[in-house]
Amino acid sequence: MFFYYLKLGAVNLKRNPIITALMVITLAVGVAAAMTTLTILRGMSGDPIPHKSDRLFYVQIDSGPIGRESASGDPDPQLTYADTMNLWRAAKAPRQTPLMGTSGTISPERKDLAPFLTTGLAVGSDFFTMFDVPMLEGQAWTGAQDKAGADVVVITRALRNRMFGENQSAVGKRLTLSQRELTIVGVLDTWNPLPKFYRLVGSNRYGNHEDYFVPIEYAVRVESGIEGQVSCTSRPDPGFKGFLDSDCTWLQYWVELGRADDRQGYLDYLGAYVDEQKKLDRLPRPINNRVSDVMAWMERQGVIDNDTVVATWLAFAFLGVCLVNTVGLLLAKFSARPGEIGVRRALGASRSEIFSQFLTEAGVIGLVGAGLGIALTIAALAYVRQYAQDIALLTEMDLVMLFATIAISLTAALGAGLLPTWRACQVLPAAQLKSQ
Amino acid sequence: MIRMNKLSKVYRTHMIETHALRGIEIDVQPGEFVAVTGPSGSGKTTFLNIAGLLEEHTGGDYFLDGVNVTGLNDNQRSRLRNEKLGFIFQGFNLIPDLNLFDNVDVPLRYRGFNAAERRRRIEEALAQVGLSARIKHYPSELSGGQQQRVAIARALAGSPKVLLADEPTGNLDTQMARGVMELLEEINARGTTILMVTHDPELAARAARNVHIVDGLVTDFVRREAASLVAVA
């Protein structure tokens, strides 16, 4: 019976072609608007590392001088060099890594490639395990190389392809970075987590993933340029050493704990650390440390763009209008054929059979609308991709969103079909036959 | 009151010409009660539509209350319909979403009477058909006979010169039909000209004058005794 209704539904699409087309377009446009914004919003607010986001913690220490506290009372988002290195060397968590943005000029050996400037990250070797970074070949540098600030580098697959060509092994080869020779120890497989949660401060949050990774001690040793946010409450002494010793904050710091419950323990440790530093005349402010897991840190950093939330609200209100409109048009379409209903009822169709038939017909419209809606969503995302480079990576539509689109269209069409269908069922068999 | 000279009506579609009326000659005097009869497809309804200014004739002349309506534009015809004619339809044609008061009010609004005048006429018309008590009711709450009475009240409220009735009892049972017919006779007795289309010989027999239309031509019987002959024809 269902397939009979399906066939009837398909045939009936051709009736009142203008109204049918209007319904399909209305539904498709509404679905496309909602899905486009939802895709972007989901990209922004999604959990980028679901299985361990509750065990990865971002660390903040309120390190500035008394009298220049922020209005919100929040500590600076980044750490000073001194605190970062103290925490890192103490290594109280199972895993931890400092993180700083940097950049350098790569001079390829190939003569056909001009030197180019690119961005990188200076991190500890735990970084790769902590954030589940997939390795195509080789591996992270060792703990010893960490401490020594060895001349080693991990590069992305994209950089390898650019430098050495696709499917060419790069491990063991040399990379000339800002006129220094480094040994490539590992190549990342494609890794573009969104949002770029590991580096929310001083960098594009939805793209521009770094091209290379070096040990942080190396970056400090060669005084490599800092990319990102540097905040100082007083002018540092001259030279790089002066900068390292200053109260400027420019490093980010992550720890991985064994269990989510270990957070309090780490917070206690931080408190003890600050107390100890106070004895050395550092960290004058009252203890105001923060240890935030991934989702809390993204929330704190306002990762979700207000515009996108507004757009999503408006898009769903828009879908609402489209639905109301579809209800109206279906009502028009169904009520234009009371005769058919009367005849079917007279021929023995029960009310519930009429209900199924007309609801299936609404569903067919929903399916066609979903198809068109998906096409429109893809087109709209392509448009956004072209015009908003910084969120381009968020515009990838995955299978989940594809099914969500189909589900939303169908639900929308069926929901919109309920009232008109119910009204159609109210037609009395006799009344209609008589007037015909 | 209604005078038609060589009046004809031709329907033209792109290929076919249908002669619905061919040279009707008729003169209805004020206060007459005329029944128009004829078999299906004879042109009865076309005749009524033209007489009621619902359609335009294609040939000849038609004088309504002394006014030659040939060539009048749509607005002038609407105005004439509103002022000089009252309609009673087979299907009553009350507006289901309006109560009796508002239904009777419809033509009066187009006439442009003020609110007090309209109210007076509505109440009077409904009293005349005996439905004053139902003034706030909706048509669906009334029997067929009552609905037709409302339709009559609506037709009378504008004090028309001519009442046009199209099978006024066609949808009613005998009992109700008789009541409606008596009401029409009463109205006629008070001086309103009535032109009634019907296929019911018994009804036609009660009219003072019968007009029989066959194939778009008129046969006129003025005598009441001729009613039975009409029925046979």
Add this chain to the structure above:
Amino acid sequence: MEVRPILSTLFRNKTAPLLIAAQVALTLAIVANSLYIIRERLASAARPSGIDEPNIGWINLSPIGEVADPKTLQDIDLNAIRTIPGVKSAAWVNMMPLTQSGWSSGGMSLKEGDDNSGLGSAHYFSPDSLIDTLGVKLIAGRDFTPDDVFEHDPDQGSALPKSVIITKALAEALKPGETELGKLVGQRLFNAAEQPVTIIGIIERLQTPWSNAGSDGEQSYILPIRYVTGSFQYAVRSEPGQLERVMKEASETLAKLRSDRVLNSQRTFAEIRASRYANELLMAGLLIAVTVFLLLITASGIVGLSSLWVNQRRKQIGVRRALGARRIDVIRYFLVENMLITTGGVLIGLVLTLALNQVLVRQMEVPRLPIEYIGFGMVIMWLLGVASVLGPALRAARVPPAVATRTV
């Protein structure tokens, strides 16, 4: 007018009018809020930066390794740029407006020890005249002379500039309510540099690299500092209409000078502006698309339902015509009916609009909707309603009166 009977008809057939009213209400809520956001975004993107935008470009080079004598190289670069035909002026500059990355300082004040004043400002510096090169307008005091310029080498120690030029917006923030800003010239400004500096000039406008909404997007100051590092960033101002060629020649010239540098970026200010406001314009564009679609959809809904209505009431229309309604009376009936429904929708929509705006204000820091946008939205909805119902109403007017006597 026959408002009361129409209303009573509507109350007896609620579904379709309610659907239209609901659609009108939602549409009004979305359109009014969208229009406001669109206008706000476009206005934000249209704010002037204060510089001679059509003729300015920015070239940025990065050294591959250490640069031995950056100071000399800066001079060589600038001389090379300045000799290109069509170049009006060129300057080393630490940052540019609208580029979203740069230097800023906090705790600005005219009083000593007021480090927590909460007043921040973008912090430009250049050894050259930015008034000449960026074409900003001096409204009080004077520009720097070469004597004002101090040299700063981050590896050696701090320079101690003694003078500063501030923007009008910063001046107003420093001394709220001051009508004669010229009086600030000669006063000392704290926390703009290592030591207090004297305000020697006020410029009308120079947006910050972040160009935030409101006056803090224009709170900037300029210090006369020659920054001796391997950072090579040059603002170039061309004669009118020659920017593109000048920029191309300048980057080629600089590339030829030395091979140990990479051209990091080379952008005209128009490009900088486009990239700064890409999101605003995208948002405005999407909202415009949504608004247009929404109006079309709502219009199509009204046309659809009104047509259905006209079809359902053909008989009734015929009867009305038979009873003396002129064509215009029929049209008027449908127009009035539509007006009543739209008005109902608009009234519900008014509440919805304010509610939606309330949500946006509370959660998204969107400013409160000005009343005229609601009014404008209402007018749009009425016009839309009338325009949409006109077609079906005209079709209704063509229903012949003879329909009244047909039996089916």
